[in-house]
């Protein structure tokens with residue numbers, strides 16, 4: 194007997210039931226390996242609708258993941274939820290409808306390459322490292338990231354010119 198997996202369905206059972214509409218919240222550990230940084234995955238939700246057609250079953254789903262990430266600009270931790278949908282057709286030649294792979298693939302592309310805590314995140318000061326969202330620092334950096342600006346900065350002359 195095959196081990197019961199909530200993402201694997203016997204084709205004939207699905208047809209007999211006339212389809213399925215399921216919402217699952219699996220242990221993140223089950224799909225964590227689909228993520229570049231498995232520890233980032235805090236919560237996972239999957240919605241799955243199986244529709245019976247003439248000679249196939251259509252699986253439509255949504256994968257929703259809560260990820261713990263860091264702002265690409267200031268490095269502060271942040272938690273965001275990402276989701277994506279998928280659909281996959283299983284022909285009536287299969288014995289089992291195994292949705293694990295398509296769920297894994299969908300989950301694997303959820304992580305953004307870059308994420309910001311806020312659209313206007315000010316980032317960290319290149320000179321002193323202060324998180325400039327929290328408090329302004331006195332460093333000169335009109336052109337942030339410019340080496341010219343850094344070269345002109347002379348510590349120890351608070352009075353300026």
Ligand SMILES: [Zn+2]
Nearest residue numbers: 264267310314
């Ligand atoms: Zn930020």
Ligand SMILES: [Zn+2]
Nearest residue numbers: 318321330332
């Ligand atoms: Zn600074």
